[in-house]
Amino acid sequence: MKTDTIVLGAGIVGTSVAHHLAQRGRSVVLVDRRGPGEETSYGNAGLVERASIYPVAFPRKVSALLDVALGRNPAANYHWDALLRLAPWMFAYWRASSPARLLDYARHMETLLAFTVDEHDRLARAAGATHFFRDGGWLKLYRTAAGLDVERSEFPLARSYGLSAREVSVDEALTMEPSLRPVFTGAVIWSDPHSVSSPGGVTQAYAAHFAELGGEVRRGDARTLARLGSGWMVTTEEGPVEAPEVVVALGPWAMDVLRPFGLRLPLEVKRGYHMHYHTEGNAALSRPVLDEEGGYVITPMVGGIRLTTGVEFARRDALKSPVQLDKTEVLARGLFPLGARAEPEPWMGSRPAFPDMLPVIGPAPGQNGMWLAIGHQHLGFTLGPVTGRLLAEMMSGDVPCTDPAPFSADRFR
Template identity: 85%
Template sequence: MKTDTIVLGAGIVGTSIALHLAQRGRSVALVDRRGPGEETSYGNAGLVERASIYPVAFPRKISALIDVALGRNPGASYHWNALPGLVPWMFAYWRASAPARILDYASAIETLLSRSLYEHERLAQVSDAQHFFREGGWLKLYRTAAGLDNERSEFPLARHYGLTAREIPVDEALELEPFLRPVFTGAVLWSDPHSVSSPGGVTQAYAAHFAGLGGRVLKGDARTLTKLGSGWLVTTEEGTVEAPEVVVALGPWAMDLLRPFGVKLPLQVKRGYHMHYQAEGNAGLSRPVLDEEGGYVITPMVGGIRLTTGVEFARRDAPKSPVQLDKTEVLARELFPLGARAEAEPWMGSRPAFPDMLPAIGPAPGQKGMWLAIGHQHLGFTLGPVTGRLLAEMMSDEEPCADPAPFSPDRFG
């Protein structure tokens, strides 16, 4: 089988890239070992962010680091045996989390975030996926005055970028979400983001539209990728596929493929867990709710109320250790009437991340005809469609919708 482009990875990023290329008339094969949206793109909190100007940064305060080290922060955990291999990456992450560099991050990521809602809306409309989307922003809750003070420090930058963050009292928060219990002292409503009831469902709808345009959705092992004199070849269940160009959108598995080709990038993973719960009685939520100091998000999904944990630093393929889920479930039950767990086992996924917290979007260093779209960390679902547009424009020699320079894979040297 010969095609114009092979896209490896059928998460939200790879699927969006394939769809944007197909809309430009290219023949595209979208290849994954599983179906579209069944890996990392399935297990997130369902936010289409517009307001994440501040990243999930590495703690800079000694007290915060001590809390993580001693297991007192429910939003972070780690495996001791993974730390030696993570030290250089974590040091670079710590440096990139300095206040001045956070402003640089905000300036770069805003060029994509400012288009995130619009690009999702475009794909949702043509893919008949609008029913998954809802407005209403998301609600951040704070158990202490200190936590709320820290959130207020983000307001000036948010206003600079035209975002709406409104501090509201407990009573107003309970009017918005009447089934919450008043275990918090204050709240902030971020109105700009949207959310979805099934991130996996959205990705599958985009993939179905891609197939409707003539795209091929194939199962195969990306690690079979071979460089040919005139392009690339990968083996799928339906045979081999050849193309002059290949896009690597494999998320946390990207380096398994890239290292053998000599592409060296500082990509690591932040693992996370989720579980669905039945709600007691007629309880429900209308938007995602973040318990900032509790270290979790609860959000309404088609499978029930989804509780999503923070960050676990561990080897990608290490066995599950859902201690964060056990800790945060206790806190979540104080806040909301969660019923029984709806699943026997927690879901676990890995967020692919570079130490500067920006994705890599563009040509792979030293590999003609290979393109990268990886490392979206906590914003993969949000940035999938705009990444798809940006990379498709770059590959088609069109004027890019955003400056690709801050996201160049070459920035790591």
């Protein structure tokens, strides 16, 4: 089969890229070893995080590093056998987390975040997926005055970008979410983000609409990608597919495909876990709730209340070690009346990340006809549709919606 473009990876990013290319009249085949939205895009807090101008940064204070090293911070875990290989990447991550470079991050990322809510809204309306979305922002809770002080320090920059953050009392937070227990000392409501009740369901709806536009979704192994003259070929269950251009949007598996072509990009993964729970009695949540110092989010999903953990530094394919889930579940039960676990075992996934915390969106260096949309770290679901728009504009020669230069792979040369 011959097509205009092959898109490898049917998560939210790859599906959004395929959708935007099909809207521009291209024939597109979307290839994944599983169905759309069944891997990394399934297991997240479901936030369209318009307000994430500050990233999940590497701790800079010695006390914070000690808390992680000694296992006292439930937001982080690590495998000893992975640290040596990860050390150069983690050092670069630490350097990129300096206060000055975090401001650079915010300046660059805001150029994408400004489009996130509208781009999701456009795709959701076209795909009939608006029923998954809800307003109301998200609520951040703080157990200590010091934690709340750190959050307050972000308000001036947020307001300079037109974002809405408001400190609320414990009583006001309990009015918003009556099922919470007052184990916190303060709270902040961020009104700009939206959230969804099924990230996987949203991705599947976008993929279904892509098919309605004439696109094709196929099962296949992206590692079969090969050069074919001046173009590309990948093998699928229905046979080989050829195209002059290919988009790699494979998240944590991107380097499995890129290394054989000589690409050396500092892409690593930050693993995370989630579990769904029943609730006790009539307890309910209406929005995502972050226990900042507890290191977890609880949010209402179609499968129950989802608890998502922080970061685990480990080899991508190492066995599960959901110690963070066990720790945070105890804290979450103190905050909210969680019932029994709704699943036999926790879900685990990997967040693909570059050390500077920015994604790569654009052409692959030295590989004519190859494009990249990878490394969205904690914001893959948020940034999927705007990434699709930006990359499709670049591939089509249109004026891009924002300057793509900060997201170029050339920054690592």
